Amino acid sequence: xxxxxxxxxxxxxxxxxxxGLPFLLVFSTLTGWLTQAxxxxxxxxxxxxxxxxxxxxxxxxxxxxxxxxxxxxxxxRRRGWMLAAQAGIIAGLLGIAYCDPARAVTPxxxxxxxxxxxxxxQDIALDAFRIETPPRDEQDAKAAAYQFGYRIALxxxxxxxxFVAADSGWRSAYLCMAALGLVGxxxxxxxxxxxxxxxxxxxxxxxxxxxxxxxxxxxxAAVRGVAAWxxxxxxxxxxxxxxxxxxxxxxxxxxxxxxYRLTDxxxxxxxNNFYLSLGFSLKQIAAVSKIYGVGMTMLGVAASGALxxxxxxxxxxxxxAVIVCGANLFYxxxxxxxxxxxxxxxxxxIDNFGIGIAGTAFVAYLSGLTSAAYxxxxxxxxxxxxxxxxxxxxxxxxxxxxxxxxxxxxxxxxALSAPAIALALYLLHGPPSRHPAAAAPG
Numbered sequence: 001x002x003x004x005x006x007x008x009x010x011x012x013x014x015x016x017x018x019x020g021l022p023f024l025l026v027f028s029t030l031t032g033w034l035t036q037a038x039x040x041x042x043x044x045x046x047x048x049x050x051x052x053x054x055x056x057x058x059x060x061x062x063x064x065x066x067x068x069x070x071x072x073x074x075x076x077r078r079r080g081w082m083l084a085a086q087a088g089i090i091a092g093l094l095g096i097a098y099c100d101p102a103r104a105v106t107p108x109x110x111x112x113x114x115x116x117x118x119x120x121x122q123d124i125a126l127d128a129f130r131i132e133t134p135p136r137d138e139q140d141a142k143a144a145a146y147q148f149g150y151r152i153a154l155x156x157x158x159x160x161x162x163f164v165a166a167d168s169g170w171r172s173a174y175l176c177m178a179a180l181g182l183v184g185x186x187x188x189x190x191x192x193x194x195x196x197x198x199x200x201x202x203x204x205x206x207x208x209x210x211x212x213x214x215x216x217x218x219x220x221a222a223v224r225g226v227a228a229w230x231x232x233x234x235x236x237x238x239x240x241x242x243x244x245x246x247x248x249x250x251x252x253x254x255x256x257x258x259x260y261r262l263t264d265x266x267x268x269x270x271x272n273n274f275y276l277s278l279g280f281s282l283k284q285i286a287a288v289s290k291i292y293g294v295g296m297t298m299l300g301v302a303a304s305g306a307l308x309x310x311x312x313x314x315x316x317x318x319x320x321a322v323i324v325c326g327a328n329l330f331y332x333x334x335x336x337x338x339x340x341x342x343x344x345x346x347x348x349x350i351d352n353f354g355i356g357i358a359g360t361a362f363v364a365y366l367s368g369l370t371s372a373a374y375x376x377x378x379x380x381x382x383x384x385x386x387x388x389x390x391x392x393x394x395x396x397x398x399x400x401x402x403x404x405x406x407x408x409x410x411x412x413x414x415a416l417s418a419p420a421i422a423l424a425l426y427l428l429h430g431p432p433s434r435h436p437a438a439a440a441p442g
Contacts, residue, residue, distance in 0.1 A: 018184030024158045091114065092118060270409065329414045
């Protein structure tokens, strides 16, 4: 924990809070509001597709990576985009606060998309800021600080919002969350813009741009400028990744990234609906799932650091995936037995501890795959890949529950861990990955 007190690390904790605050507010917490408003399960399930904006962020990540915003760009590329995105999050939360899903759910969905789009844009700039901020040898500490800040935001956006909603209504809850969104811009304005490094490989990549301009003197200047920007901002980051790893290994890594979080994304779409169906109150759900549960996640974050140091990142990812799979089988038993509150505590303990291990190791794994010169674009590529299958599948979760019931739904969610477990085993025991942190140290 002493590492979290370092001057370069403390602001990352607050930025992690800013990144984590919007997530549940357009996902799990929002489904609680929709459930109490009488919105159908199928419609609630479709709200998971709001998260598709996080998947598509790779489309505009090259713009965030290379383009300096007017006016706000005076703060720097990273900080300018972060501040613009944070303003969008606050505006979207205020819009949600004044919606009534019982009368018209579409306006709420549109404001949720605005929050998710702004949050995804903030993630692009913030992840690049985190990786580029010196000293680069403190990346593990910064990743941990980011995770702790993110998880505390989940407590606030989960338990905090549910407690306020139970006492003062959902509008008051979302107004409070919009006010807490000010943590992001207040932190951003106090920080300095990091300087991104350019290595020899990057210079070689950029020669493609120079060569294109030299060959295209006959084209209009505007066309040459746009094409050169596209090559440098979009083509080079992808070429760079495949140049650093064998094609087979690179494709295996991308497949692993895309399936690793299938289970917890799918389960999360129906979590509050499941808890409410068992007869638990909003305050019980807030206390157990959103406060105690996030505490267990933080314990998993701490355990993940120890596991990575001893066993390496991929083995830690494997351990996390197995625990999350087992937790969903435990939920399946709960759906059949309908036990009391102590068993809910046990289930959430297993689930959130596993998520803490898996999530922290996953951030470390993705950060290790990025090149310093294309941080935002490459990290956004990975950040778009991992939620993509899960969000699409989660959109049908309500319909699956209606068709087969909660017990088989959780068995199905557990089975979705199989591809990630298999690919983790392959990365451990297959051909060398050339990923510097893939194996255990020493």
